[in-house]
Amino acid sequence: MNDVSHAMPMVLAEGVSKSFGSNEVLKGISLSVAKGEVMCLVGPSGSGKSTFLRCINHLEVVNGGRLFVDGELVGYTQKGDTLFELHPKQAAAQRREIGMVFQKFNLFPHMTALENVIEAPLHVKKMPKAQAIARGKELLDRVGLTDRMGHYPAHLSGGQQQRVAIARALAMDPKLMLFDEPTSALDPELVGEVLDVMKGLAQSGMTMIVVTHEMGFAREVADSLVFMDGGVVVETGIPREIISNPQHARTQAFLSKVL
């Protein structure tokens, strides 16, 4: 297990709630992710785990509670008791330090693998082109796609596309990586290659929150496992213990279906 520091957590959620109209998706989520920790979020469809992930980088606006990333309030600034909405540019600046990987990859189809990876460093970080290309090549090499740099996403397999997407997120040197069901859209034989890359990332000390159904990955790689159902955290703890000995009936029911 990684050295979990007792200093300021990377992500701190205090009673986070989120509704879409009258549909309350998150009903007071409180949890904390330490620096260097790998947390797996599991739970049935509609349990709110993806929504929670999207709240962390402000893709969804939280309705209640507080969410902090690296000690910084997400989406707002607080002066006294008053919250002020962030200007979109300030919100964009917050997101720069949070990498996100999507279920459907969402690569830019009009750009090659390398162009996808250097896009944000070039235009958001204003990195010099030569430096961005060198870094992009290094990252694609790291995810095992040295020979696919000039390929367009349409000419890559799902597993390769997702690995490009991971490299693209890493190119911004994030301090936190969010994975939203990164292997759910993949053919079974392509899942392993993506999990390998994520495993390497976890071993390098990256703080990661992974929404997944891959219990094997959770057991091997994660430091903590959070089981969510119906918009609340039902059970949280060490993955191996929860998987082998779930305390809550709902956790037991869920695990019996996915294992």
Next chain:
Amino acid sequence: MTDSRPQAKPLATGSSPSLEAPSHSGPIRAVKLKHPWRTVIAVAIIIFAVLFIIDASQRTAYDWPSVGKYIFDRRVSEAALNTLQLTIYSMVIAVTLGIILAIMRLSPNPVFKSVAWFYLWVFRGTPVYVQLVFWGLLAIIYQSIDIGIPFMQPWVSFQTTAALNTFTLAVIGLALNEAAYMAEIVRAGLLAVDKGQEEAATALGMTWFQTMRRVVIPQSMRVIIPPTGNEVISMLKTTSLVTAVPYSFDLYTRTRDISAETFNPIPMLLVASIWYLLFTSILMVGQYFLEKRFARGVGDRKPEKGERTGPFTGALTTVRDASTGSTALPIADKNGGDSR
């Protein structure tokens, strides 16, 4: 997945002897299907076309010598250039304004939305000819154009007739009408881009403007260009209405004015048509290249060459085998079917 493979293999090899039919080996050589009616109709059309051309070349009403005389007449070629300028200027303005209107219509801001909607209602709801007449009468409705703070002495003031000549009014009239149609084409293009694209760009820390310029608009171009090409060609021909302003130096009005002197309208119509066709052909070639440019990454899907690349270190492969293979059951298979 590992369980089914060993079973499938013996089945495949077992069934192969029945496929061994030496007489049917090698490529198929079959008699091509004949299409006799195709030939008959083609011949009939060719005969008809040839007869029509021979007839047309001899028919005095077409007056081909006059066509030849006026096709490169300086008045005509100048007018052709004017028509081309009207088309290009008004399309450039229309596309720019159309993008702005489309973004306004998609904006969450209710003021922008309503303004864009009202603009479309007015400019799509009235004929372009009527609008052009209105622009021609602008100087009568607003004698002077003042710039400054309302109810105060204007900083600058000039006579409308002096500031805006009929060519400018024609461009404004055509452009503002076309912008309403371009707005809808651009809107369709923007909506055609997957929502995940905007999300991915946002998650990378790109601002709204960067997301539009680098990610959304380039992808929407594929949807926008074909109907825009259509609009350019349509605009080229709509310029023949600028006589309503009245601007009379465009191709159609000029050739009509010449025929009013010669009392011979038919060859002048042919002259105008030939010029319009020439420009349309050039525009179509331009459209082809634009479409090719914006089809990057979504063109023909090449079958993947070579083998998949492996994981980036050997050490990790063993870890993965431990997690997905021996310890935790073939979980990958279970979740593969669970596509949400």
